[in-house]
Amino acid sequence: MSAAPTPLDRRQRRRLETVEEVLDIALDIMGEQGVAGLSVGEVARRMGIRPPSLYVYFPSKNALYDALFARGARSLLTAMQQVFASSPRAAQSAEARLLDLGQAFARWSVEHQAYSQLLFWRPVPGFVPSKEAYAPAVELFAHATQQIVDLQQRGLLRDDVPADDIQRDWTILIAGVVSQQLSNAPEESFADGRFSQAIPGLVRMFASHYATPRRSTRRTSHVNKH
Amino acid sequence: MSAAPTPLDRRQRRRLETVEEVLDIALDIMGEQGVAGLSVGEVARRMGIRPPSLYVYFPSKNALYDALFARGARSLLTAMQQVFASSPRAAQSAEARLLDLGQAFARWSVEHQAYSQLLFWRPVPGFVPSKEAYAPAVELFAHATQQIVDLQQRGLLRDDVPADDIQRDWTILIAGVVSQQLSNAPEESFADGRFSQAIPGLVRMFASHYATPRRSTRRTSHVNKH
């Protein structure tokens, strides 16, 4: 649908290039001033044009935010799909698999902080992402659910707990790492970050907690969580 | 120092009342429009005065944010001190104690979302809280460290892992719950929230992971976390 086979003429190609340039510059500004610090005038200033000219490409500032949201969501989805596709059905433990997934997510978040804040928090008053911009995030969530189900079906995660519940706790864990790192140590790299370094230990804790119980082991109930 | 014994005269008392009214209204606006959506003009409008009149009480919009930050941090500290002081040295398990602490923190965060966003995230471009405004948060962090150390000294948490490391993982867990709830389900109450309801299970996982190991149990290493 969106991948139209019709070749783009010069004008359309030039227009797309300009749109990309606007988005690149907007991303720079958000990185410097904070997500809510983006201003249309500043984008125009850096491009050497007047603010009204930008309205040829984006009908409003929120439309610009929406394009940035869509771009960020696609970037994150692409980054995670690398991991989803890696070592398919390999004899990887739940812990190793979850570690790959969690680190990829946290790494992208730390290395794309402006996108992260726009995607995960609500920093811009009045801006709500459109359904189209949000679509890659929905797809990513579905892929992540499937990863949990896969691990359950391979007997690497307990299957007497709904995948949704495991995923909820998993997202809490990773969101916590990202939230703490971005809030308290945004200048630390992923490799050096105090909070990103906690991921292996946390994943080990998580994988142990949701491991398939050994047969005939009397376990403390997981039922009364609700 | 700050609790001056000098009685306030009428003028000073009236001034403080006005300051409190400004802060109350500002909090309302942040709740409706988002933290970055606060505007000096809107505060003045709701008070029935002109915007310049507010500059008698706050020299800038960021000073207003700073007062709100300080107020929020004091409110959170007070809420948590209720829990710190409760059942002192009681024969409470680590899990029960951590559950009380985590739920109190998350409850306050969910029930004071505007403060939470201001305190935990960075939604206002150019605003950095002053040292004085930040002080209650520093004190809260120190209290929380002491809670971990207490549990270690009472033999309820393993003491072969630095309290700082345990606290880091603990803050990640609670920050994750709060972050997910505020981002994805801000309208759900603490009691009904999909993410706040995950706290008991997560605390059980956490308390088990950091429980004092039974004697002569060969355990998977906690050392190679660094």
Added chain:
DNA sequence: GTCTATATGACGATAGAC
């Protein structure tokens, strides 16, 4: 078709009258 020039109304902030 894409830009410039220009205008409107809101914002944060300041100066000075009362």
Added chain:
DNA sequence: GTCTATCGTCATATAGAC
């Protein structure tokens, strides 16, 4: 302590040059 008047900047809209 509150006001009016004012400034510079912002997002946004429109008219018209090329």
